Structure formats: structure tokens, C-alpha cells
Amino acid sequence: MSRKQRVEPSGDLLEVSGLEVEAGGRTILHPTDLNLGAGEWKAIVGPNGAGKSTLLKALATLVPYRGSIRYRGRPISEAPLAYRSELGVVLHEPLLYRELSAWENLLFYARLYGVAEPHAAAQQALAEVGLSVYAQEPVGRFSRGMIQRLALARAMLHQPRLLLLDEPLSGIDARGEEEILKLFRRAKEAQVAALWVTHRWRVAWEIVDEIVELERGAVRRITRTAGVDRESWEPSYLEEGAR
Amino acid sequence: MKAYLRAVLTLARKDALLERKSLETVTATASFTLLVAVLFHFAFDIRSAEGARFFPGALWIAVLFAGTIGMARSARIDEVEGRGRGPALAPVDRSALFLGKFLFHLVLMLLVEGVAVPVFIAAFALRGVALPHLFIAGLVLGTWGFVALGTLLAGATSGERSTGLLLPLVLFPLLTPVALGGVAIVTAAVTGDVTPATGTWLRLLLVFDVLFTAVPALLYESVLEV
Amino acid sequence: MIRAMIGAQKALSIGTVLLIPASLYMVFVYAPNEATMGVVQRIFYYHVATAWNGYLFIGLVALMSLIYLIRREDTWNRAARSAAELGVLFITLTLIAGSLWARPVWNVWWTWDPRLVTTLILWFFYVAYLLIQAGAGESQRQKRFAAVFGIVGVIDIPLVHYSVVLWRSIHPNVVRPGNPGMPPEMLITMIVSVIAFTVLGLYLWSRRLEVESLSQRVEALKAKVLPL
Numbered sequence: 001m002s003r004k005q006r007v008e009p010s011g012d013l014l015e016v017s018g019l020e021v022e023a024g025g026r027t028i029l030h031p032t033d034l035n036l037g038a039g040e041w042k043a044i045v046g047p048n049g050a051g052k053s054t055l056l057k058a059l060a061t062l063v064p065y066r067g068s069i070r071y072r073g074r075p076i077s078e079a080p081l082a083y084r085s086e087l088g089v090v091l092h093e094p095l096l097y098r099e100l101s102a103w104e105n106l107l108f109y110a111r112l113y114g115v116a117e118p119h120a121a122a123q124q125a126l127a128e129v130g131l132s133v134y135a136q137e138p139v140g141r142f143s144r145g146m147i148q149r150l151a152l153a154r155a156m157l158h159q160p161r162l163l164l165l166d167e168p169l170s171g172i173d174a175r176g177e178e179e180i181l182k183l184f185r186r187a188k189e190a191q192v193a194a195l196w197v198t199h200r201w202r203v204a205w206e207i208v209d210e211i212v213e214l215e216r217g218a219v220r221r222i223t224r225t226a227g228v229d230r231e232s233w234e235p236s237y238l239e240e241g242a243r
Numbered sequence: 244m245k246a247y248l249r250a251v252l253t254l255a256r257k258d259a260l261l262e263r264k265s266l267e268t269v270t271a272t273a274s275f276t277l278l279v280a281v282l283f284h285f286a287f288d289i290r291s292a293e294g295a296r297f298f299p300g301a302l303w304i305a306v307l308f309a310g311t312i313g314m315a316r317s318a319r320i321d322e323v324e325g326r327g328r329g330p331a332l333a334p335v336d337r338s339a340l341f342l343g344k345f346l347f348h349l350v351l352m353l354l355v356e357g358v359a360v361p362v363f364i365a366a367f368a369l370r371g372v373a374l375p376h377l378f379i380a381g382l383v384l385g386t387w388g389f390v391a392l393g394t395l396l397a398g399a400t401s402g403e404r405s406t407g408l409l410l411p412l413v414l415f416p417l418l419t420p421v422a423l424g425g426v427a428i429v430t431a432a433v434t435g436d437v438t439p440a441t442g443t444w445l446r447l448l449l450v451f452d453v454l455f456t457a458v459p460a461l462l463y464e465s466v467l468e469v
Numbered sequence: 470m471i472r473a474m475i476g477a478q479k480a481l482s483i484g485t486v487l488l489i490p491a492s493l494y495m496v497f498v499y500a501p502n503e504a505t506m507g508v509v510q511r512i513f514y515y516h517v518a519t520a521w522n523g524y525l526f527i528g529l530v531a532l533m534s535l536i537y538l539i540r541r542e543d544t545w546n547r548a549a550r551s552a553a554e555l556g557v558l559f560i561t562l563t564l565i566a567g568s569l570w571a572r573p574v575w576n577v578w579w580t581w582d583p584r585l586v587t588t589l590i591l592w593f594f595y596v597a598y599l600l601i602q603a604g605a606g607e608s609q610r611q612k613r614f615a616a617v618f619g620i621v622g623v624i625d626i627p628l629v630h631y632s633v634v635l636w637r638s639i640h641p642n643v644v645r646p647g648n649p650g651m652p653p654e655m656l657i658t659m660i661v662s663v664i665a666f667t668v669l670g671l672y673l674w675s676r677r678l679e680v681e682s683l684s685q686r687v688e689a690l691k692a693k694v695l696p697l
Contacts, residue, residue, distance in 0.1 A: 023609055026692050035675070064541050066371055085334035095329030097257075099264045108260075112255040112333045114246050154329075355485075392621070399614040411602060413618060416593035418626045419586075420632035443635060451628055458624060465613045466537050 013193050014059075014162060015214045018067035021051070021058050021217075028054045030218040031067060038161070039191040042186075043204040046214035047237045052197040053092060055214070056164045059195070071162070085113065088160030090168045094151040098140035102131055102150050105139060106157060113158040125153040130179055140217045144171035152180065156187070163194035168198065169203065181207065205230045213237070250335040254343025255350070261320065262351070269351060272313035276359040279305035280366040294367035299429035302363050303422060305390060307415070315410045316394045317348065318401035327401075331467055341394065341463035348390045354456050356382060367419065371433030381428030384448040388421045388455055395459035399466035424448045471548055474675045475682065481672035488665035492518075492658070501619040514568040514659050518666035519562040523591060525667065526556035529674075530598065531623035534616035543685065548611045549619055550602045551677035555670055557595040561589055583633040592627050594622045 014036040021029040029051040036042060044052050058065040061080060067074045076083040097104050106125055126132045129149040139147060145194035148171050155163065169177055184207055187194070198204050201211055205225055213220040213236055221236050262268055283289065283301045321327035330340055362384075364372070372378045393414055400409045415422075424444040431441045495512045503510035533549035567585065568578050579585065598618055605611035651659075 023607070060332060081251075081334040081336065083334075084332060087332070089326070089332050091325070093325040093328070095324075095326045097261060097326065098323075099261055104260065108253065108257045109329070109333070112250055112330060112335065114249070114334065183342065395617070395621070399610075399617060409597075409600065409604070412593075416590050416597060417621065417629075419590050419629040420625075423632045423636050440635060447628070447632055447635070455621070455630075456626065458621060462538075462617045462620065466610065466617055468581040 015070040020066040042206040042210045043208040050214040086161040088155035103135040129153045182201035250339045255346040258347035274306040275309040291368035298367040314397040318397035322401045337464040338460035346395045374432045378432035387423030388452040393457045478675045484668040491661045492665040495658040514662040516566040518662040522670045523560040530619045534619035547681040586633045587630040
């Protein structure tokens with residue numbers, strides 16, 4: 001069911017307008033607009049508590065929200081399953097079962113997503129994040145970095161068209177990071193779009209097209225990376241602190 | 244529809260796989276049931292003549308208490324590191340998450356009962372069950388309704404620090420029809436004394452089961468989100 | 470709807486002030502003494518009235534809960550919680566009044582009659598509901614759980630009642646369709662009492678709703694002054 005033909009509409013892949021999230025009487029995310037074309041990558045940068053993770057969770061339909069989210073021109077509430085089948089999510093939590101092996105985790109998710117050949121998909125996903133050797137190890141024995149890689153494998157198992165990534169590089173060592181970035185570049189070339197929440201904008205810079213700065217639950221500034229010098233750019237919340 | 248059923252089975256199989264690794268829930272639940280049998284003996288000093296009178300109630304008390312403990316534990320497993328959210332991201336209707344859990348709990352409880360019933364029959368010195376089919380029907384129908392409501396409420400209370408305390412308090416008042424009906428049917432099956440009321444109890448339990456499988460499936464999504 | 474309830478407060482308060490003394494007069498002066506039970510029977514008028522309110526408020530809990538699950542606005546959650554508080558009050562009064570009546574008439578404080586059992590289960594349900602709400606705090610998920618529980622409870626109560634009836638029954642069926650089973654003076658007194666208590670119950674609820682709406686405004690102001 002996930003391998004249906006994909007009709008590319010003329011407009012953007014994801015159109016978000018007036019997205020608002022409230023919790024306990026407080027507004028965590030003020031009405032926010034955001035668009036994402038196919039193959040477009042945007043980094044989301046901001047201080048702690050800016051609402052970055054909340055934005056991703058709302059887009060992943062995990063928290064109640066107000067406003068409109070349209071995917072391929074259709075409101076996602078009309079076809080939530082079609083939307084979720086093209087969505088890959090890495091949250092702060094790895095969403096893996098520690099008692100099960102890496103292989104069992106991926107096989108479970110592959111089946112749940114209705115991937116046509118779950119075994120092949122799980123094998124390929126493990127290979128892509130360099131964990132094939134550890135397939136039979138229980139996830140509970142993995143290091144933080146390995147868990148993060150497996151979380152990425154889980155998110156990309158069903159070949160999503162849109163990635164929501166919350167600090168996907170945290171805990172991953174330098175060599176692993178190079179591999180993951182390669183994986184991201186390949187995904188981008190394959191027209192996969194992504195929202196990438198990160199504190200390390202310098203690393204993300206080479207891949208993303210735009211940096212969106214969030215502060216106090218609202219978009220503060222948007223910077224196109226093309227034509228801007230990475231070394232001279234600073235997030236606005238840091239600039240203020242320096243002043 | 245096929246994809247939906249496959250998702251339900253995949254979810255139930257995942258829980259079964261997790262359970263097989265540790266066998267913690269099934270061991271705890273089964274041994275708790277057996278402990279109740281022993282405690283009943285201590286408390287009421289049951290002689291063989293009274294066995295049939297106490298057996299149905301003791302069996303149901305054991306099943307309800309042990310099952311509540313088991314479901315509370317099983318729900319907390321999903322709460323670790325918020326991983327219950329993982330399946331919620333999959334392209335399946337979220338009612339499948341409920342049905343998967345329900346199916347796992349139902350199979351688990353029926354297995355536990357499979358162990359408990361022979362032990363209870365021996366402990367209460369029954370010479371056997373007069374109407375085994377009715378006995379099984381009553382046990383299965385009662386367990387179904389119990390597990391369906393229990394799965395919903397265990398999932399909903401799992402985020403709470405006081406899960407263990409809260410679950411029986413919210414669950415047991417709603418289970419009155421299961422407790423009364425279950426005991427009535429098992430009593431009729433043990434003694435062979437079937438009345439028109441027995442049929443009514445069976446129908447009442449069936450209504451309860453269908454209702455409280457359908458309603459939680461619809462409502463489960465709202466207790467899942469964070 | 471909630472604003473309408475708060476708006477109706479004045480009318481409800483006037484209604485309460487007029488109806489409660491009227492019902493008192495009717496219960497103690499107007500209604501005749503019952504032949505076998507004597508004066509004790511007069512408890513019945515308030516017993517029925519509080520019981521009816523207990524059931525009315527569980528309906529309100531379920532309705533408010535349903536709206537809360539659809540709209541996700543805290544106002545409805547607060548309305549459901551306030552309704553449950555009144556529900557537990559009225560059911561407690563029902564149980565106490567029933568017990569006071571049962572001692573001289575049935576010669577026991579408590580008996581396992583279906584209506585008593587259903588009412589007791591309803592009381593347990595309300596207490597469990599308020600326990601969930603007490604633990605909810607700021608947690609949206611716990612509030613939604615309370616709403617789910619409220620809805621499941623109201624669906625369950627008829628089944629509970631039916632199952633307890635099937636189990637056993639000795640409660641006097643005073644009000645049966647087609648046969649009131651009591652003189653008109655008693656019937657009118659009962660109806661007036663029920664109406665008086667309903668108006669009182671709704672008045673208390675509207676006061677509670679007003680307090681909730683004020684506390685919500687205070688919290689909104691606080692959030693404005695101290696944004697996180």
C-alpha cells in the first residue's frame with residue numbers, strides 16, 4: 001500500500017499555515033506558516049523551549065493542533081494514512097524496543113508499515129546506517145550513537161518522501177556522522193524533503209536550503225543558505241546574547 | 244481491510260515477542276492466580292462439600308485481580324521512552340493499536356486461565372465440571388469484556404505514577420456485569436443447573452463485549468497522544 | 470452553552486429560593502402521612518430528587534466529555550469535572566437518605582438491592598472519575614482519559630443496572646408507568662421536590678462554571694505576564 005504511484009502536484013509537498021499548539025493553557029507554538037517543496041531541506045534552529053520539537057510532533061500528528069497542514073495539496077486530516085505512509089520521523093525518543101534485537105525492531109516496523117518485502121527492507125535499512133553486523137544484538141546493549149542510527153533506519157525503512165528529524169546526529173561519532181550525512185545527501189537527491197531540528201547548524205548548512213529560526217514558539221528569521229557565508233552567520237538568539 | 248488486520252496481528256505479535264523474551268507478565272499473572280486459590284483456602288477453610296459454592300467466585304476474583312496487574316504492567320512497557328508513539332506514526336488507523344493490544348492481552352489471559360482452571364478445580368475439590376462448553380463460553384465471554392475495558396484503561400493510566408493504584412479503582416466499578424455474569428454462568432456450568440437466566444447472562448456478556456470492544460477502539464486515539 | 474448556563478444563574482437562583490421552601494412546605498405539611506411507614510416515608514421525596522440529580526449529572530459529565538474530546542477546549546473539561554463534583558454530592562446524599570429510610574422500614578441500613586447496588590457503583594464511578602481528574606494537573610492526556618472514562622461510564626451504567634436486576638430485586642417500585650401507586654398529593658410533592666432539586670443542582674453547577682471561567686481568565690492573564 002505504500003508503493004502507490006506518486007503524482008507530483010505543481011505546488012509544494014507540504015504547506016503549513018496558521019499551525020498553533022497549546023498545552024495546559026499556554027501557547028507552545030504561535031500560528032506558524034511553513035512550506036516545503038519536494039527535495040527541499042530546511043533546518044530548524046532555536047534556543048531550548050522554542051517549540052522546535054513541538055512543531056515536529058504536530059506535523060507528525062502526535063499532538064493536537066489548530067491550523068492547516070496540507071500534504072500534496074490535501075489536508076492531512078482527510079487522508080491521514082496516506083500522509084503517514086510517506087512520513088519518516090526521528091523523535092528525541094528512539095521509539096525502539098530495547099528487549100528486541102535491531103533486526104526484530106526493524107522487521108516489526110516494516111510489517112506495520114505494510115512494506116512489500118519486509119525482510120529485504122529491514123536488511124537494506126540496517127546496511128545503510130552501518131549496523132548489519134549488529135543485527136541480532138538486543139537494542140538494550142547499543143550505545144547512544146548506535147541507537148540513534150537504528151532510529152534513523154527505522155524512520156527511513158519505508159522510503160518516506162518527507163522526513164521530520166529531531167537532532168538525528170546526537171550521540172553519533174565523527175565517522176558515523178559522515179555516513180549519516182551521506183545518507184541524507186542521497187535522500188535529498190532522491191527528492192525526499194526534510195525538516196531538520198538541530199543545534200549544529202554548521203553541519204546542516206551544506207545540506208539544507210534554508211535555516212528557519214524559531215524563538216518563543218514563533219518564526220524569528222529565515223535565511224537562505226545559498227550565497228551566505230557559513231562562517232559569518234550566527235543564530236539571532238546567540239547574537240543577542242553577545243551584545 | 245486486509246492491511247488493517249495484518250497491522251493488528253503484527254502489533255499483537257510484537258507484544259507476544261516481547262513477552263516471550265522475559266515471560267515476566269505471564270509468570271507473574273499465572274502465579275498470582277494460583278496464590279489466590281491458596282489464600283481462599285486459608286481464608287475459608289473449604290471442605291469438599293462447599294467447593295462448588297466458592298469455586299466460581301474465587302476463580303473470577305483471581306482472574307480479575309491477576310489480569311489487572313498483568314495489563315498494568317504490559318501497558319507500562321509501552322510507556323518506556325515514549326515508544327508507544329512509534330506505532331502511532333505508522334500508516335494504520337489508530338484503532339488497530341487498541342485491537343492489537345487487546346488481542347495480545349486476551350490470548351495471555353486465556354493462557355493463564357488454562358493453567359489456573361485445573362488447579363482451581365483440584366483446590367476446590369470439584370469432581371469435574373457438569374457442562375464444559377458452557378464453562379468455556381462463560382470464561383471466554385467474561386474475559387473478553389474484562390480485557391477489552393482493561394486494555395483501554397490500562398493504556399490510559401500508564402502515564403500515571405500511580406497506575407497500579409488507579410487502574411483497579413477505575414476498572415472494577417465498570418466490570419460489574421462481567422463479575423456478576425461470569426460468576427452466574429460458571430456456577431451454572433459447574434452445577435449443571437441451567438436456568439433461563441443463564442441464557443440472558445450469556446447475551447448480556449456478549450452485548451458488553453461487543454460494545455466495549457467497539458467504543459474503546461474509537462476512543463483509544465485520544466488517550467494515546469501526548 | 471456554558472455561557473448560557475452562567476447567564477441563567479440569576480433565574481436559577483430565584484427559582485431555587487422559591488422552589489426549595491415550597492417543596493419543604495409540601496413535604497412536611499401538604500403531603501399526607503403514609504399509612505404503614507409513617508413520617509419516615511417523607512425522606513422519599515428528597516431521596517428521589519437527589520437520585521435523579523445524580524443521574525442527570527452523570528449524563529452531563531458524559532456530554533461535556535464528548536464535546537471536550539471533539540473540541541479539545543479546556544472549558545469543557547472543567548464543565549465535566551464540575552458536573553462530576555455535583556454528581557458525587559447528590560449520589561452521596563441519595564445513599565445516606567436511602568440508608569436512613571431503610572433502617573426503620575427494611576430493618577437494615579443496607580441491602581443488596583439492584584437500585585442500591587447500581588447507585589453504589591455509580592458513586593464508585595464518580596469517585597474514580599474525580600481521582601483521575603485530581604491527578605491530571607496540566608496533563609492534557611489525563612484530561613482526555615477522564616473524558617473517555619466519563620463516556621464509557623455512561624454507556625456502562627445501564628448494563629450495570631440490568632445485570633444487577635438480573636441478579637436480584639426487592640426495591641419497592643414506587644413509580645411504574647401507568648400506575649403511580651400513590652395518592653396525588655404525594656405524587657405532586659415528589660414532582661415539586663424533583664424540580665426544586667434540579668433547579669438547585671443546576672444553580673450550583675452554574676456557580677461552579679463561573680468560578681472555573683474566572684480561574685481560566687486568571688491563568689490566561691498569568692500566561693501573558695509570565696510567558697514560558
